Amino acid sequence: MVVSVSVVLLLVVIAALLMHNKNLKVSHAIVCGLLGFCLAGSSLAPTIQSTVASTADLVSTIRP
Template sequence: MILSISGVVLLGVIVFLFFRKDGLKLSHALVSALFGFYLASSAIAPSIKAGGASLANLLGGIKI
């Protein structure tokens, strides 16, 4: 749960920065958000979630 909330916050910050700095239009952000909602309810959603968890585990295991 914490990972998904952190991911949402991180992606929200990235979208906000694109909106402010790189000329992302509000319509593009809305279309991306709607795409994400529809993708989350599709059959591929568990695979995407597993890939995100795998990436988080990989990044969490890196020792600096």
């Protein structure tokens, strides 16, 4: 659950910055959409969360 909380907080900060700058582009809308999926209890939220967790696990195994 640590990864999902971190992702939600990161997406909240990014969405707040984008809304503050008032320049919402397609990529920014995708970030806001991901935030909505992470916060919602829909049937797609567990799939997105598991994908994010798998990606985080993959990235954490990479050594520079």
